[in-house]
Amino acid sequence: MPSLHSPVFGALIIGDEILSGRRADKHLPQLIQMLQERGLSLSYAHLLGDDSERITLQLRQIFATSDVVFSFGGIGATPDDHTRQCAAQALGQPLVLHSGARDLINDRMREMAQQQGKPFYPDHPDHLHRLNMGVFPISASLIPNPYNKIPGFSCTGSGGARVHFVPGFPVMAWPMVASVLDSEYTKWFAPGAWVEKSVIVYGAMEATLTPLMEQIEREHPDIKVFSLPSVDHPVHGRHIELGVKGRAAQVDGAFEHLLAGLRCFDLQLGPELVH
Numbered sequence: 001m002p003s004l005h006s007p008v009f010g011a012l013i014i015g016d017e018i019l020s021g022r023r024a025d026k027h028l029p030q031l032i033q034m035l036q037e038r039g040l041s042l043s044y045a046h047l048l049g050d051d052s053e054r055i056t057l058q059l060r061q062i063f064a065t066s067d068v069v070f071s072f073g074g075i076g077a078t079p080d081d082h083t084r085q086c087a088a089q090a091l092g093q094p095l096v097l098h099s100g101a102r103d104l105i106n107d108r109m110r111e112m113a114q115q116q117g118k119p120f121y122p123d124h125p126d127h128l129h130r131l132n133m134g135v136f137p138i139s140a141s142l143i144p145n146p147y148n149k150i151p152g153f154s155c156t157g158s159g160g161a162r163v164h165f166v167p168g169f170p171v172m173a174w175p176m177v178a179s180v181l182d183s184e185y186t187k188w189f190a191p192g193a194w195v196e197k198s199v200i201v202y203g204a205m206e207a208t209l210t211p212l213m214e215q216i217e218r219e220h221p222d223i224k225v226f227s228l229p230s231v232d233h234p235v236h237g238r239h240i241e242l243g244v245k246g247r248a249a250q251v252d253g254a255f256e257h258l259l260a261g262l263r264c265f266d267l268q269l270g271p272e273l274v275h
Contacts, residue, residue: 006040007162009041009067010070015073019049055074062090064158064159075133076133087165096138098142101142102131134150147175194246194248195246200272223247
C-alpha cells in the first residue's frame with residue numbers, strides 16, 4: 001500500500017440482476033482501476049442480491065470496521081431497492097428526507113418538465129414518490145451526481161468506516177466514486193508507488209516454492225508474495241507466475257531475493273514482468 005496507514009478499501013455490489021446473469025458486473029474492474037490510478041488498492045468485494053436481511057447484516061459488519069467501502073446499486077425508489085433502508089437499519093438511525101437531496105430532485109424534475117414543455121407539479125404523487133430517492137439515514141452526507149443531479153450518500157459507522165452509496169448505473173456511479181476519492185482520500189494518493197514484479201517459472205509445484213515464499217515475506221514484511229499457477233496458458237503452457245508486490249522502493253530487493261532463491265532449484269525461468 002502507498003501508506004501503512006492508508007484505509008482498507010472494499011466494494012459492495014448489489015443486485016439480483018448480477019447474480020442471475022442478466023447483467024454482467026462492470027463496477028469491480030472499474031473501481032480497481034480507479035484505485036490503482038491513485039496508488040491505492042482494493043482489499044475485498046462482496047456481491048449481494050436484493051435481499052434486505054443480507055444487505056443489512058453485511059453493512060452492519062462493515063460499519064463496525066474502519067474501512068472505506070463503495071456500495072453500488074439499490075438506492076432507487078422501486079420495491080427491489082433496499083440499500084437506503086438497510087443502511088439506516090445497520091446504523092440504527094431513522095430515514096429522513098435530506099433537504100439538500102430534496103432540492104436537487106426538485107431542480108432535476110423542474111428542468112425535465114421545462115425541457116418537455118410541461119408544467120412542474122411538486123405535489124403530484126409521482127413526484128412525491130421520486131423524493132424517496134432522497135430519503136437517507138439521518139447522518140448521511142450527499143454525493144453529487146453530475147449526470148442527473150439525483151445524489152448518492154455517505155455514512156460513517158461506529159468503527160469509523162465510511163460507506164459511500166452510489167447508483168448501479170456506471171454513467172452515474174463512476175464519476176461519483178472518482179469525486180469521492182479526489183475529495184476525501186487525496187492524502188493517501190501515491191500514483192506509481194505500488195509495483196508488482198514477477199517471473200514465469202516452468203516445471204515447478206507451488207508446494208515446493210512455498211518455503212521460499214514464506215521466507216521472503218518474513219524478511220520483507222512490507223511486501224506480499226503472490227503465486228498465479230496456470231495449466232493451459234496459450235504462450236507459456238503449464239507454469240507459475242511468481243512475484244512480489246508492494247512499494248517500489250522495497251519491491252526491488254524482495255524480487256532479487258526471490259530470483260536468487262529460485263536459482264537454487266533446478267527450474268527453468270521465463271520472462272520477468274513488471275506491473
